Amino acid sequence: MGTATLSKANQSWAAKLPIISHLRMSSGLQRGMLVAGLIFSALFVICAVFAPLIAPYDFAQSSDANGDFPRQAAPGGQFIWGTTASGYDVFSRTVYGAQTAILVIIAAVVMSLFIGVLLGLISGYLGGWFDRIMVVLADAIYAFPSLLLAIVMSIVISQGQSSLYGGVMAAAISITVVFIPQYFRVVRAEVMRLKAEPFVESAQVIGSSPWRVMFTHLLRNATRTLPLIFTLNATEALLTLAGLGFLGFGIEPTSASEWGYDLNRAMSDATSGIWWTGLFPGLAIVLTVLGLTLVGESMNDLNDPRLRRFSRKKAKRITQAGGKA
Amino acid sequence: MSHAATVTSEGENVLRIENLNIDFVTDAGAVPAVRGVDLEVKAGEILAIVGESGSGKSVTARTALGILAENGASHGAVYLNGKNMLTLHGAPLREMRGKDVAMVFQEPSTALNPVFTVGWQIMEGIRAHAKISKKEAKARAIEAMRQVGIPDPEQRVDYYPHQFSGGQKQRVVIAAALALKPQLIVADEPTTALDVTVQAEILALLRELRNELGTAIVIITHNMGVVADIADRVIVMNQGKIVEQAPALQLFEAPQEEYTRSLLAAVPHLGRQSASEGMEERPAAGSEVLVEAKELVVHFPGRMGAPGFTAVNGVDLKIHAGEVYGLVGESGSGKTTIGRTIAGLNKMTGGSLKVLGYEMANFKERTFKPLREQIGFVFQDPAASFNPHLTIGECVAEPLMVHRQLGASATRTKVGQLLEAVQLPAGFADRYPHELSGGQRQRASLARALALEPKLLIADEPTSALDVSVQAKVLELFRELQAELGFAALFVSHDLAVVDQLSTWVGVLFRGTLLEEGLGSKVLANPQHDYTQRLIASLPVPDPREQAQRRARIEELNRQQA
Numbered sequence: 001m002g003t004a005t006l007s008k009a010n011q012s013w014a015a016k017l018p019i020i021s022h023l024r025m026s027s028g029l030q031r032g033m034l035v036a037g038l039i040f041s042a043l044f045v046i047c048a049v050f051a052p053l054i055a056p057y058d059f060a061q062s063s064d065a066n067g068d069f070p071r072q073a074a075p076g077g078q079f080i081w082g083t084t085a086s087g088y089d090v091f092s093r094t095v096y097g098a099q100t101a102i103l104v105i106i107a108a109v110v111m112s113l114f115i116g117v118l119l120g121l122i123s124g125y126l127g128g129w130f131d132r133i134m135v136v137l138a139d140a141i142y143a144f145p146s147l148l149l150a151i152v153m154s155i156v157i158s159q160g161q162s163s164l165y166g167g168v169m170a171a172a173i174s175i176t177v178v179f180i181p182q183y184f185r186v187v188r189a190e191v192m193r194l195k196a197e198p199f200v201e202s203a204q205v206i207g208s209s210p211w212r213v214m215f216t217h218l219l220r221n222a223t224r225t226l227p228l229i230f231t232l233n234a235t236e237a238l239l240t241l242a243g244l245g246f247l248g249f250g251i252e253p254t255s256a257s258e259w260g261y262d263l264n265r266a267m268s269d270a271t272s273g274i275w276w277t278g279l280f281p282g283l284a285i286v287l288t289v290l291g292l293t294l295v296g297e298s299m300n301d302l303n304d305p306r307l308r309r310f311s312r313k314k315a316k317r318i319t320q321a322g323g324k325a
Numbered sequence: 326m327s328h329a330a331t332v333t334s335e336g337e338n339v340l341r342i343e344n345l346n347i348d349f350v351t352d353a354g355a356v357p358a359v360r361g362v363d364l365e366v367k368a369g370e371i372l373a374i375v376g377e378s379g380s381g382k383s384v385t386a387r388t389a390l391g392i393l394a395e396n397g398a399s400h401g402a403v404y405l406n407g408k409n410m411l412t413l414h415g416a417p418l419r420e421m422r423g424k425d426v427a428m429v430f431q432e433p434s435t436a437l438n439p440v441f442t443v444g445w446q447i448m449e450g451i452r453a454h455a456k457i458s459k460k461e462a463k464a465r466a467i468e469a470m471r472q473v474g475i476p477d478p479e480q481r482v483d484y485y486p487h488q489f490s491g492g493q494k495q496r497v498v499i500a501a502a503l504a505l506k507p508q509l510i511v512a513d514e515p516t517t518a519l520d521v522t523v524q525a526e527i528l529a530l531l532r533e534l535r536n537e538l539g540t541a542i543v544i545i546t547h548n549m550g551v552v553a554d555i556a557d558r559v560i561v562m563n564q565g566k567i568v569e570q571a572p573a574l575q576l577f578e579a580p581q582e583e584y585t586r587s588l589l590a591a592v593p594h595l596g597r598q599s600a601s602e603g604m605e606e607r608p609a610a611g612s613e614v615l616v617e618a619k620e621l622v623v624h625f626p627g628r629m630g631a632p633g634f635t636a637v638n639g640v641d642l643k644i645h646a647g648e649v650y651g652l653v654g655e656s657g658s659g660k661t662t663i664g665r666t667i668a669g670l671n672k673m674t675g676g677s678l679k680v681l682g683y684e685m686a687n688f689k690e691r692t693f694k695p696l697r698e699q700i701g702f703v704f705q706d707p708a709a710s711f712n713p714h715l716t717i718g719e720c721v722a723e724p725l726m727v728h729r730q731l732g733a734s735a736t737r738t739k740v741g742q743l744l745e746a747v748q749l750p751a752g753f754a755d756r757y758p759h760e761l762s763g764g765q766r767q768r769a770s771l772a773r774a775l776a777l778e779p780k781l782l783i784a785d786e787p788t789s790a791l792d793v794s795v796q797a798k799v800l801e802l803f804r805e806l807q808a809e810l811g812f813a814a815l816f817v818s819h820d821l822a823v824v825d826q827l828s829t830w831v832g833v834l835f836r837g838t839l840l841e842e843g844l845g846s847k848v849l850a851n852p853q854h855d856y857t858q859r860l861i862a863s864l865p866v867p868d869p870r871e872q873a874q875r876r877a878r879i880e881e882l883n884r885q886q887a
Binding site (some may be wrong): 026197198199201202203204205206207208209212216220259 | 470668670671694697698700702704705706709710711712713714715723724727770773
C-alpha cells in the first residue's frame with residue numbers, strides 16, 4: 001500500500017485533473033460512455049470557439065455579393081444544411097448557436113456556483129435564523145416551475161432587450177436564480193455532515209474562528225461533488241435557454257444565433273415537409289445535452305469506488321501484473 | 326444421499342482450505358490479500374482466526390460462504406463438506422449457504438433489516454431452503470430464538486429489530502444463522518461492536534451452542550481475550566499468511582513464532598503494569614485543581630416533543646494538575662460527553678463545571694477562547710480528525726497559527742520539533758494524512774494537541790481505533806510525554822486494562838453517574854459496586870487458564886443477581 005500511495009503522489013499534476021484522472025480509472029462500457037460524452041462535449045466546445053472559422057456565413061447573413069440567399073432551400077450545394085424561411089444558412093446558425101449556448105452556460109453556472117456555495121457554506125456552518133430563512137427561500141424557489149421563473153426573470157432583467165449581451169445575461173441570470181438553491185442545498189448538506197467530523201471539531205477546540213474553519217477546513221472538503229453538479233447543471237442551463245428561446249423570450253436572430261429560437265421558427269416549416277430547419281438545431285441540443293450528461297454521469301460513477309467497474313480484461317491484466325511482482 | 330443425513334463423526338473436516346490466494350484489483354494495481362493459506366475446521370470445533378487489520382483473516386473466512394468482493398480474484402480450493410465453494414455459482418451456491426454454512430456479522434444493528442420483524446428475517450432463510458408452510462417456519466423461528474436465550478420468543482418473534490438491545494440483536498442474528506442447523510458458522514468479529522458485559526454473554530452463548538449442537542464455529546477476531554475465552558484452536562495471521570496455528574492453551578503458553586509473541590506481549594493485561602501499583606493515596610491530591618465538576622448534568626433535548634436523553638447525571642469529579650484521570654464506562658455511559666463538555670464541545674445543562682477556573686455554565690466562545698490554548702484534545706479516530714486536504718505539517722501548525730503569530734520559518738521549526746517529540750520524522754510534515762498509518766496519525770494528533778504545551782489534555786478513546794501492537798506503542802509514547810511535560814490528562818476509554826496502565830486515579834461511569842472512584846489498582850482489585858464487579862469480570866484476559874476462572878466468576882455473579 002505504501003508504495004502505491006507514494007507513486008500516486010509522484011504522478012504529474014495533469015493526471016490528477018478531474019476528467020483525465022477519470023479517464024485513467026475507467027474501463028469497459030464506462031470508458032465508452034465517458035469517451036462518447038467527451039467527444040460530443042469537445043465538438044460543442046470546438047464549434048463555439050472556432051465558430052467564425054467553421055461557419056461559411058455569419059449567423060444573421062441572408063445575402064452575399066451574389067444577392068439574396070434562396071429561402072427554405074433544401075440541403076446541398078452552397079448551403080449544406082439548407083436555409084431557413086428568412087434565408088439564413090442553417091449550418092452557420094447551428095454552429096454559432098454553440099457560442100451563445102456556451103456563454104450562457106458559463107455565465108449561469110459560474111454565478112450560481114459562487115453565490116450558491118458561499119450561501120451554503122455560511123448557512124450550513126452557522127445555522128440559526130440565517131439558515132432557516134435561506135432554506136425557506138430556497139424551497140420557495142424550488143416550488144416555482146423553473147421555466148416560469150426564468151421567463152419572469154428574463155422579463156424583469158432584460159425588459160425586452162435583445163442584444164447579445166442583454167439576451168445572454170438575461171438568460172444566464174434567470175438560470176442562476178433557479179440553480180442557486182441546488183448548489184446551496186448540496187453544499188449546505190455536505191457542510192452539515194462535515195461539521196460533526198472530528199477534524200472540524202479539532203479545529204474548534206484549538207480555538208479557530210468560524211471563518212477560518214469555514215474557508216480552511218470546510219470549503220475544499222464540501223465542494224468535492226461540485227464538478228458533477230457542474231456538468232449536470234450545464235445541460236439544464238442549455239435546456240432552459242433553449243426553452244426560453246422556443247417560447248419567444250430569447251435572443252433576437254440578428255443579435256445572436258440561438259437553437260431554441262430556430263426550433264420555434266422551424267415549427268411551421270415541419271408541417272410543409274421542410275425538415276432541415278428544425279432537425280439540425282434540435283440535434284445540436286440533443287447531442288450537446290447527451291454529451292455533457294454522459295460526462296457528468298461517468299464522473300459520478302467513477303468517483304464512487306462501489307459503482308466503478310473493472311472490465312474483465314483490465315482486471316486480468318492487473319492481477320497478472322501483481323502476480324509477477 | 327442428502328446432506329442432512331451425513332453424520333460427521335468427531336475428527337472429520339467440515340471445512341478444508343487448500344493453498345488459497347486472493348488478490349484485490351485496485352487502481353494502484355493488484356493488492357495481495359491472502360497468500361497460500363491452508364486450514365481445516367473439524368466438526369464441533371471452535372477455531373479462532375486472529376490478526377491485526379489487513380491480515381486477511383476476514384477475507385479468508387468469508388470464502389467458506391463463497392463471499393468475495395467483486396474486485397477480488399481467488400486461486401486455490403475451499404472445500405465445505407466436500408464441495409469447492411470457489412467454483413460454485415448461482416443455485417448450488419445458494420443451496421449451500423444457510424444450510425451448510427451460515428454467517429454472523431459484526432454489527433447486529435446493520436445486519437438486520439429495520440423494516441421487517443425479526444421472525445420474518447429468521448424465516449426468510451428457513452423458507453428459502455425448505456418448502457414448508459409459514460406457520461411451520463414460524464414455529465421453527467420461535468424454536469431458534471428460544472435456543473439463543475431470548476425470553477418470550479412467542480411474542481418477540483413479531484418484534485422489530487429496534488425493539489431489541491444490541492446484545493439481543495446479536496442473539497437474533499445468531500438464531501437466524503442457526504435456524505437451518507448448519508455444520509459451520511462463520512462469526513466475523515461477532516462481539517466487537519458490543520460492550521464487554523454483553524460480549525461475555527454472547528461468547529457464553531456460542532460456546533453453549535457448540536456443546537449442544539456440535540456446530541463448528543470459525544470466529545474471526547482481533548481480541549486476544551476473546552480467543553482465550555472461547556477458542557479450541559487458534560490460527561494467527563499476518564499480511565495474508567498463516568504465522569502459527571496451535572491449540573489455544575499451547576499458543577498462549579508457548580508461542581513458537583516471534584510475531585505471535587510480540588502480539589501477545591502488546592495486549593494490555595488487566596492488573597499488570599498498573600500505573601498506581603503500590604500507591605496508597607492519590608498522588609496529586611495536594612496540587613492545583615484544574616477541573617472540578619459538581620453535580621454536573623448534561624442533557625440532550627429530544628426531537629419534537631420526544632423526551633430528551635440525560636447523558637451525564639450529577640457527576641462530581643476533580644482533576645488535579647499533573648495527574649492522569651482515567652474515566653471508564655461502556656457505550657452510553659456519558660464518558661465521552663464529559664470529556665467534550667470540558668473542552669467546550671457540548672453545553673452543560675446543570676450543576677457546575679470549572680475548567681481552569683472558568684465556569685462552563687456561563688460558557689461563551691469569546692471568553693473561553695483564550696483558555697483553549699491550555700487544553701489539548703486527542704480524538705478517537707485518527708483518520709477522521711485531520712483535514713484530508715492539509716498536510717500533516719499544516720495540521721500540527723494549526724494551533725500555532727491561531728494562538729501564536731510566529732513567522733513561517735519559526736512555525737516550521739516548531740512543527741519539526743513537535744513531530745520529533747512524538748517520534749515521527751520531520752519529513753512527515755509534507756505528507757498528507759492518508760499517507761500515514763493509523764498509529765502515525767495518532768502520534769501526529771498528539772503532536773497537535775501538545776503544540777501549545779497545554780496544562781490539560783483530553784484524550785477520548787485515543788487508541789481504540791488502533792491495532793494492539795500499535796496501541797502499545799502509542800500508549801508508551803503518551804506515558805513518556807506525560808512524564809516529561811507533566812500535563813494533566815483526562816483519559817477516556819472503555820478498556821479497563823488500558824486505563825489502569827495509564828492513569829493513577831480511575832472513575833467508573835454507568836449510565837451517566839459516577840459509580841466509584843479510586844486508585845486504579847484498588848478499583849480493579851477490589852471493586853465495591855456490583856456493576857464494577859461485573860464489568861471487571863466480563864473483560865476477557867489473554868490467558869485461557871485465568872480466563873476459565875473469570876468465566877466461573879461471571880456465572881456466579883449472574884446467579885447472585887438472578
